[in-house]
Amino acid sequence: MSLLDRAIVRLLPAVPKPVVQLFSSRYIAGPTLADAVEVVRRLNAGGKLATIDVLGEEIAREEEARAIAQAYRDVFAAIDRHGLDCNVSVKLTALGLGLSYELCRENLESVVREAASHGNFVRIDMEDSSTTDDTLRLYRELREAGHDNVGVVLQAYLRRTLGDVRALADLRPNVRLCKGIYVEPPSLAYTDAEAVRASFVRALDALLDAGAYVGIATHDEWLIGEALRLVSRYGLGRDGYELQMLLGVREERADELVAEGHRLRVYVPFGEHWYGYSLRRLQENPAMAGTIARATAGRVLRLVR
Numbered sequence: 535m536s537l538l539d540r541a542i543v544r545l546l547p548a549v550p551k552p553v554v555q556l557f558s559s560r561y562i563a564g565p566t567l568a569d570a571v572e573v574v575r576r577l578n579a580g581g582k583l584a585t586i587d588v589l590g591e592e593i594a595r596e597e598e599a600r601a602i603a604q605a606y607r608d609v610f611a612a613i614d615r616h617g618l619d620c621n622v623s624v625k626l627t628a629l630g631l632g633l634s635y636e637l638c639r640e641n642l643e644s645v646v647r648e649a650a651s652h653g654n655f656v657r658i659d660m661e662d663s664s665t666t667d668d669t670l671r672l673y674r675e676l677r678e679a680g681h682d683n684v685g686v687v688l689q690a691y692l693r694r695t696l697g698d699v700r701a702l703a704d705l706r707p708n709v710r711l712c713k714g715i716y717v718e719p720p721s722l723a724y725t726d727a728e729a730v731r732a733s734f735v736r737a738l739d740a741l742l743d744a745g746a747y748v749g750i751a752t753h754d755e756w757l758i759g760e761a762l763r764l765v766s767r768y769g770l771g772r773d774g775y776e777l778q779m780l781l782g783v784r785e786e787r788a789d790e791l792v793a794e795g796h797r798l799r800v801y802v803p804f805g806e807h808w809y810g811y812s813l814r815r816l817q818e819n820p821a822m823a824g825t826i827a828r829a830t831a832g833r834v835l836r837l838v839r
């Protein structure tokens with residue numbers, strides 16, 4: 535995206551919520567668990583795996599965090615009931631990290647235990663850099679407490695990530711590797727697109743070298759190519775890694791990758807707290823700057839007429 539396009543998409547928070555909701559509906563299964571089940575059923579029928587995210591990052595009270603943990607327990611029951619090939623992704627702020635570390639740990643552990651009782655798996659998403667240390671600490675605590683059905687996310691744009699790979703290596707971690715989406719200062723994160731790509735490849739190489747199972751989460755064609763070259767250099771078969779994409783993004787490419795024989799998991803968010811997630815997706819849609827510019831120009835023209 536050009537600098538101008540990036541400046542335009544940063545104006546998205548000024549766009550009325552109903553308009554944001556309209557543009558972002560392709561990225562979200564819907565408000566209810568039944569909506570998510572329907573989407574996952576369709577994905578599974580097309581040979582894709584899924585991971586369900588209960589949207590909830592804007593929560594502010596302990597009861598809300600506990601309700602999100604309960605919602606995840608309901609998700610596992612639904613996955614079993616409908617025979618879906620699907621795990622879950624959780625955001626620690628939705629489980630109360632912003633309120634207290636202990637509350638979050640309690641909620642996360644309850645979700646991980648419930649997952650284990652269903653033979654299922656929990657991925658801890660990575661949020662902005664103020665949460666990185668706590669997220670990695672919680673991941674280590676859970677693994678050291680004997681929970682093996684849990685994985686974490688590392689963000690290639692963070693300068694610290696290669697160090698985090700090395701620090702996690704003793705756990706033979708299960709890691710989703712992505713570029714990273716939050717706005718971070720240059721002191722913490724690479725801002726140049728090529729530097730982020732290079733960091734992604736370095737981190738993936740280091741993870742595979744450490745024997746990690748990696749969910750390679752990108753829609754970037756160049757990175758997909760590099761990643762597939764790396765997994766083949768490490769001699770990994772179909773079950774040794776997976777590709778991951780977001781609901782509503784590059785779906786035809788996902789179909790091709792599945793047809794080529796790769797395991798591919800789609801991230802399926804659902805729930806009432808759709809706003810923050812939607813803004814991030816729209817901000818990284820390359821077509822969005824033009825859409826906003828046209829919509830704004832249309833409004834201005836109507837005003838001056």
Ligand SMILES: Cc1cc2nc3c(=O)[nH]c(=O)nc-3n(C[C@H](O)[C@H](O)[C@H](O)COP(=O)(O)OP(=O)(O)OC[C@H]3O[C@@H](n4cnc5c(N)ncnc54)[C@H](O)[C@@H]3O)c2cc1C
Binds near residue numbers: 710755779782820
């Ligand atoms: C499964 C999954 C889980 C993720 N989890 C996290 C997480 O826990 N923490 C975190 O910080 N980030 C997460 N991300 C987001 C990630 O960090 C990136 O912001 C996002 O994937 C875009 O980067 P990219 O590698 O696809 O490359 P980009 O260069 O952004 O995109 C490559 C191409 O994909 C297409 N594309 C990408 N996004 C869109 C869109 N919204 N709409 C339409 N087309 C699009 C465009 O054609 C674009 O040129 C996750 C991403 C995925 C796929």
